[in-house]
Amino acid sequence: MHTFIKMTVASIALAAGPALAQEIELPRSMLWATYDVGSSGYAEASAIADAFGREYGTRVRIMPSGTSIGRLLPLKTGRVQYGWLANELFFATEGLYDFAAREWGPQDLRVVAGRPSTFGMAVAKNAGIENLSDIAGKRVPRIKANPSINIKVEALLAFGGLTWDDVEVVEVPSYGAALKALVDGQVDVAGSTPTASTLYEMESSSRGLDWAPMPADNAEGWEAIKSVASFFAPATATQGAGITEDDPAQIFAVRYPMITVYANADEEEVYNFTKALDETYDIYSNATKATSKWKLSEAGTTPADAPFHPGAIRYLIEIGVWTEADSAWNDARLERLETVQGVWDEAVEAALDAGIADKEWPAFWADYKAEALK
Structure with missing residues (x-):
């Protein structure tokens, strides 16, 4: 479980100060999980991947999937570095639907940017x-x-x-x-x-x-x-x-798609990714009718389906997009996520004590969560 830390614009800006002039460093190759071929998310990810390749020489492979689990599982296992998600991001942080299963539960996910849609x-x-x-x-x-x-x-x-x-x-x-x-x-x-x-x-x-x-x-x-x-x-x-x-x-x-990572994603890597997303905007902005909406003044603001990652926040502060209102929303969303994670841990222990079978778990979890979060 991650300790909840209040993040203000002033504190992050102070910490980020020396990095203002840093050069973008991206991995030589990346793998992204997206919705399946034919979706707007796949087309947008492809356009941005092409821009990253042209500008930084980064080779991006895209793994399309038609299911929520198919997009989240490779992100969870580390097979892909970024997921281009829709509202399954919210469900995953809340332990809902497919993510109510015992092997899932509330996922500690963070947003890098999310296109208004x-x-x-x-x-x-x-x-x-x-x-x-x-x-x-x-x-x-x-x-x-x-x-x-x-x-x-x-x-x-x-x-x-x-x-x-x-x-x-x-x-x-x-x-x-x-x-x-x-x-x-x-x-x-x-x-x-x-x-x-x-x-x-x-x-x-x-x-x-x-x-x-x-x-x-x-x-x-x-x-x-x-x-x-x-x-x-x-x-x-x-x-x-x-x-x-x-x-x-x-x-x-x-918001769709929302570029997503786990909370433990390296802050420098996410910072560089966010900066690259911004600095290649002119390359991909006209690739589809939707890619113009990836301008960070629109895609780098709250609300979204999960809290924003500190690496993304750091860059958004640098370019004057992230506000105190965004920080307040993010703090509240982080607190909610940590609360749900705590309730999950309590429910797991209670279910073990009560001998709840796997098939009974989703209903048990739903009732326990509803009662705990009243």
């Missing part, structure tokens, strides 16, 4: 769907072992007064497979970021592409979303497949 329900124009409530009875993909996407889709359904029981669930193996199923006509809708490359194929197909609207003034719909998860907010997307400045999409805001 949006997410909504992409719909086929010929499916007769005008609003989220119209999805009742329609074919909706649910991704195996991917709670990050599934909880977003669940929230979208809730906005329309629906649950998984109100639709025809189509099980798919990955996020990329869900989008491909939409293009191929195997499903009627798919939850997605608007900039996923596969959706541009859908936009130009005979089926067409639209986005089910989520008006910010629909109080009932947004209250329903909060019953599923609390980290969504209204947003207006003006870029992406099927979206223009004149025809924006009313959907919700998230």
Whole structure:
């Protein structure tokens, strides 16, 4: 367990002072875990990897995976150095879903940077769907072992007064497979970021592409979303497949992808990575319609799904991005994470004393955590 340390802008800036002029030093090779091929996260990671190679000679290999465990496990074992994650980052720090298993539990993860993003329900124009409530009875993909996407889709359904029981669930193996199923006509809708490359194929197909609207003034719909998860907010997307400045999409805001490391990642390495991300911005910023959002004045701010790493914070302070408000948020998020880790340790001991079997553990943990964190 890591001791909680309050981190202020002033204290970190003082410690970082002598490093202001340091040259960027990156490993000769790196391995990154991302969402699968066809996702916007994969495309963005590829563009930034190419920029790192061109500027610093660093060879980056990308390991795509369609599941949360598939992205987190190689980060946990040290096989990859950086994970490009979505809300599985939040679930992992809280010990939820797949991470409620005894071999996982609350993970001590940290954010390096997280691109502001949006997410909504992409719909086929010929499916007769005008609003989220119209999805009742329609074919909706649910991704195996991917709670990050599934909880977003669940929230979208809730906005329309629906649950998984109100639709025809189509099980798919990955996020990329869900989008491909939409293009191929195997499903009627798919939850997605608007900039996923596969959706541009859908936009130009005979089926067409639209986005089910989520008006910010629909109080009932947004209250329903909060019953599923609390980290969504209204947003207006003006870029992406099927979206223009004149025809924006009313959907919700998230951070995706979030570049992630474990807390014990070397501070100097993370500092250099963050600086490289900043200094190669002009190389990759126009690579996709989303990569311009990796400007650290946007991607290096709170909130995010986990606390920020000290190496990233140090550089963000140097360039004037990190504020006292960011520090206050980060301190609170660190404190929350340490609290959940402590509750997990207590629950493990209590379960051993009570003889709780592995199959009973997830329900035991959920009840124990809810009671402890009241």
